[in-house]
Amino acid sequence: MTIKTFSLVSLGASLGLAALLATGSAQAAGDAHSAPQPERQAWTFAGPFGHYDRAQLQRGFQVYREVCANCHSLKRIAFRNLSEAGGPEFSEAQVKALxxxxxxxxxPNDAGDMFERPGRASDRFPAPFANPEAARAALGAIxxxxxxLAKARSYSRGFPLFLIDALPIPGGAYQEHGPDxxxxxxxxxxKTDDPNYNDYFPGNKIAMAQPVSDGAVDYxxxxxKTLIQYARDVSAFMMWAAEPKLEQRKKTGFNVMAFLLVFAGLLYxxxxxxxxxxVH
Ligand code: HEC
Structure with a gap:
């Protein structure tokens, strides 16, 4: 094959691929339900070298604590997790006081009665409601x-984006659908006339009215002190809660890839x- 035919063939192949990508996204747009695609945010914890921004996690925790914790529990996180490496890294004294x-x-105590005591670092976050039924009775939904939650929520980006999202290429390796x-x-x-209408909630009818607005939390x-800042900070905090070992995972992944590369060279x-x- 001459260079000329080769470049023609590769041009044809790239045009074909481009056409495929274009029809793919057109289809995705066509069958999308009413919810628009969430905007993609820039996160420090994205990509192979991703890490959490400590100050952001601390602010996100403040938003959680002052606003969201009135309704949402955080059952798997203990106070002491807040001082562990790779998280908000509050000092142990701060965590104890908190x-x-x-x-x-x-x-129960010796008399068989339940009692209340001040929290310790090893306790998990107490839930705002005694049980899910009590929460539903008060709020209309659980x-x-x-x-x-940050890892349990996602949205469909359609073909071919979901393929690109999985590849370790620039613009790919996208795993932050939840926080976005x-x-x-x-x-x-x-909609100012309907507090339970949300553009991004599937079906648009959400039992939670807007929980934060500008100025609600005193940083x-x-x-x-803006809504977008609160939203980003609390989402980052929720991502950490869902994956406290993210930094460690990414570091290990990088080391493994580096080792495999060196090892492949040695084997060769x-x-x-x-x-x-x-003789051959
Ligand atoms: C007054 C109570 C209340 C407060 C405060 C509150 N929420 Fe909610 N939240 C709810 C209820 C109730 C639902 C369930 C909504 C439904 O299923 O319709 C919910 C659902 C959610 C969901 C899940 C949406 C989905 O896709 O299923 C997210 C995420 C969320 N809340 C985030 C937050 C954040 C972040 C905060 C704090 C900034 C917060 N909430 C504060 C009551 C609250």
Whole structure:
């Protein structure tokens, strides 16, 4: 094949691929239901070198604690997790003081009674409602637990984007659908006459009215007190809650890939050495 025909063939192939991609996204747009696609946010924890922004996790925790925790539980997280490496990394003293502000149900004592005591670092976050039924009776729907929510929510990006999302290429390796959706959800209350209408909630009817708005939480680190900032911070915090070992996972993954590359090189030269004297 001459260079000219080769370049013609590859041009044809790329045009074909481009056409395929275009029809794919057109189809995705066509069969999409009323919910628009959440906007893709820039996250520090995205990509192979992803890591959490400590200050952001601390602010996100503040939003959770002051606003969302009135309705949403966080059952799998203990106070002490907040001081562990790879998370918001509050100091142990801060965590102890924080835990002590909560009342934890414990018991039974020697008399067989349950009692309340101040929280300890090893306690898990107490839930705002005694049980899901009580939450539904008060709110009209059960607020889902936050522990895994950021990873339990996703949305369809359609063919071919879902393929590209899986590939380790620029623009690919996309795993942040959950936090992107939560940001969009918190900003998605577009109808002033219907507090339960949300652009991004599937079906648009959500039992949760807009939980935060500009100025609702008093940040002390100078970050803007805006809805978008709260939404991003609390989503990052929820991502950490759902995957506290993300940083470790990404570091291990990188080391494994680096090892495999070096090992492949060694194997190649070993093979050359071993077969060097064989006539072929
Ligand atoms: C007044 C109670 C209340 C507060 C405060 C609250 N929520 Fe909710 N939330 C709910 C209820 C109830 C639902 C269930 C909605 C439904 O199923 O229609 C819900 C659902 C959700 C969902 C799941 C949506 C889905 O796709 O299923 C997310 C995410 C969420 N809330 C985030 C937050 C965040 C973040 C905060 C704090 C900034 C917050 N909520 C504060 C009551 C609350």
């Amino acid at each position: 835990a002590a502000e909560y009342k934890i149900k414990d018991g 607020p889902p637990d936050f522990s895994l 959706y939560i940001v969009a959800l918190l900003k998605g209350y577009s 002390t680190d100078g970050s803007p 030269y070993t093979k050359k050495r071993v077969w060097a004297d064989v």
